[in-house]
Amino acid sequence: MPTPHQPSQPSSFNRILQQYQRRWHQQLVRSLLLLSLILTSFVVVELLNIERIATGIPATFKLLNEMWPPDFSRFPQWLAPIFDTLAMSIAGTAIAIGLSLPLCLLAASNTTPHPIAFYIARAVLNITRAIPELILGMVLVAAVGFGKLPGTLALGLHSVGMVGKFFAEAIELSDQAPVEAARSVGATTPQVIVHSILPQVFPRMADVTFYRWEYNFRASMVLGAVGAGGIGLEIISALRILQYQQVSALLLVVLIMVTLVDGLSNYLRKDFVK
Known part of the structure; x- marks a missing residue:
C-alpha cells in the first residue's frame, strides 16, 4: 500500500510512458516537417517532373555515346x-x-x-x-x-x-x-x-x-x-x-x-x- 508521500509504481510508469509518447510525437512532427520541406524542394527544382526526366534520359545516353571514345590528341597541350x-x-x-x-x-x-x-x-x-x-x-x-x-x-x-x-x-x-x-x-x-x-x-x-x-x-x-x-x-x-x-x-x-x-x-x- 503506497504511502501518501510515495507515488505508486503504476503512476510512475504512466508518467514515464507519457513523457516517452510526448517525445515520440515531437520527433514525428519534426520528421514530417522535414519530409515536407524535402518534398517541396523536389517540386521546386522539378525533380518530380517525370515527363522531363523521361525525356532527358535518352538525351543523356546520346551525349555519352558522343563522348566515346575519348580523344587524347591534344594531351600535350593540356600539360601546361x-x-x-x-x-x-x-x-x-x-x-x-x-x-x-x-x-x-x-x-x-x-x-x-x-x-x-x-x-x-x-x-x-x-x-x-x-x-x-x-x-x-x-x-x-x-x-x-x-x-x-x-x-x-x-x-x-x-x-x-x-x-x-x-x-x-x-x-x-x-x-x-x-x-x-x-x-x-x-x-x-x-x-x-x-x-x-x-x-x-x-x-x-x-x-x-x-x-x-x-x-x-x-x-x-x-x-x-x-x-x-x-x-x-x-x-x-x-x-x-x-x-x-x-x-x-x-x-x-x-x-x-x-x-x-x-x-x-x-x-x-x-x-x-x-
Missing part, C-alpha cells in the same frame, strides 16, 4: 593547364593559411586580445566564407583580367573563412592545463601561444590544410568557367565547340589527377598528423 591547376591550388591554399593564422588567433576566445578584435575577426571569416569562390573569381577576373592570378586569389580568399574557422575552433578546444602552467612561470601571451597552444593544435591544423588543398584543386577546375585558367578552361572551351570526345578525355585526366592529389595528401597527412 594541368600544372597551372595544381599551382593554383597550392598557392591558393598557402594564401589561405597565411591569412588564417593571425585571424584564427583573434577569432578564438581564449587567445583574442579584446572582444572587439574577436567580433571583427569572426565577421571577416564569415564574410569570406559566405562568398563562393566562383563569384570571387568573376569579380577578380573583372578586376585583374583573365588568367591564373584571379583564380588563385579567389581560392585563397574564399578558403580563409573555412580554414580560419576550423583553426579558431581547434584553439578554443585546446587543453588549458599547459596554458595555465606556462602562465604560472611568467610566460608572456606570445610565448603561451607558441609553446603551449600551437603544439596542441598543429596536427589538427595540418589535417585541415591538406583537406583544403584537395578541395581547392577541385575548385580550381570550376574557376576555369569564368576564365580563371587551368584545366577547367580547357573543359569549358571543349564544351563550347561541342568536342565531347575531348571533354571525356579531359574528365578522365581530371579523375586521374584528383586521385593522385588525394593519395599524396593522405601520404603527407600521415607524416604531419600524429
Whole structure:
C-alpha cells in the first residue's frame, strides 16, 4: 500500500510512458516537417517532373555515346593547364593559411586580445566564407583580367573563412592545463601561444590544410568557367565547340589527377598528423 508521500509504481510508469509518447510525437512532427520541406524542394527544382526526366534520359545516353571514345590528341597541350591547376591550388591554399593564422588567433576566445578584435575577426571569416569562390573569381577576373592570378586569389580568399574557422575552433578546444602552467612561470601571451597552444593544435591544423588543398584543386577546375585558367578552361572551351570526345578525355585526366592529389595528401597527412 503506497504511502501518501510515495507515488505508486503504476503512476510512475504512466508518467514515464507519457513523457516517452510526448517525445515520440515531437520527433514525428519534426520528421514530417522535414519530409515536407524535402518534398517541396523536389517540386521546386522539378525533380518530380517525370515527363522531363523521361525525356532527358535518352538525351543523356546520346551525349555519352558522343563522348566515346575519348580523344587524347591534344594531351600535350593540356600539360601546361594541368600544372597551372595544381599551382593554383597550392598557392591558393598557402594564401589561405597565411591569412588564417593571425585571424584564427583573434577569432578564438581564449587567445583574442579584446572582444572587439574577436567580433571583427569572426565577421571577416564569415564574410569570406559566405562568398563562393566562383563569384570571387568573376569579380577578380573583372578586376585583374583573365588568367591564373584571379583564380588563385579567389581560392585563397574564399578558403580563409573555412580554414580560419576550423583553426579558431581547434584553439578554443585546446587543453588549458599547459596554458595555465606556462602562465604560472611568467610566460608572456606570445610565448603561451607558441609553446603551449600551437603544439596542441598543429596536427589538427595540418589535417585541415591538406583537406583544403584537395578541395581547392577541385575548385580550381570550376574557376576555369569564368576564365580563371587551368584545366577547367580547357573543359569549358571543349564544351563550347561541342568536342565531347575531348571533354571525356579531359574528365578522365581530371579523375586521374584528383586521385593522385588525394593519395599524396593522405601520404603527407600521415607524416604531419600524429
